[in-house]
Amino acid sequence: MDHKLFDIEGLVEFTPRVFADDRGYFLETFSMKWFEAVGIQPNFVQDNQSVSKKGVLRGLHFQKPPFAQGKLVRVATGKALDVAVDIRKNSPTYGQHVTCLLDSEKQNVFYIPEGFAHGFVALEEGTTFLYKCTNFYASATEGGLLWSDPALNIDWGLTDPLVSPKDEILPLLQDFDSPF
Ligand SMILES: Cc1cn([C@H]2C[C@H](O)[C@@H](COP(=O)(O)OP(=O)(O)O[C@H]3O[C@H](C)C(=O)[C@H](O)[C@H]3O)O2)c(=O)[nH]c1=O
Secondary structure (H helix, E strand, C coil): CEEEECCCCCCEEEECCCEEECCEEECCCCCHHHHHHCCCCCCCCEEEEEEECCCEEEEEEEECCCCCCCEEEEEEECEEEEEEEECCCCCCCCCCEEEEEEECCCCCEEEECCCEEEEEEECCCCEEEEEEECCCCCHHHEEECCCCCCCCCCCCCCCCCEECHHHHCCCCHHHCCCCC
């Protein structure tokens, strides 16, 4: 298991070992040992799955405390550019983001702690996006940021993604009062 830390505190990319043989391949897609190695103890309580057409952009979303979610995200098939925006008010990297290319060939896994707005764009048709969450779904606590906000300066790699109407009306960072 290799892991990579980022300039924004709390984000971790894990790259499990893939065991290929003439039958196919095997890998461990999650282990608490990964987190013990980096001193994090997330308590995952819910697994999610979404499948997206190529060009679909979901996000940028979060749940407000006390229902904030840490997420461990990966793609089982396809490819996605994953984005985590730091919305922790007292963070020196507030408003900054990290991108992580999730690839079902590399099988890398990205951990995003509470205090981040999360989104991704599917780069291949039928990208299957899987993630573990550290809190249950609580729709009344959902919030978000507009994916295309120039102040976030996110390069999604495409100019005309397929975005849901509810995501197109999310607030700009300048109008946003973070609950974190
Ligand atoms: C998130 C969620 C949704 N739902 C239901 C509610 C809706 O009827 C339907 C689709 O939900 P939504 O349009 O919010 O799905 P996404 O746009 O993929 O939302 C996700 O997108 C970004 C990438 C995230 O990080 C979050 O996990 C989540 O906000 O699933 C549930 O029943 N449970 C859930 O945990």
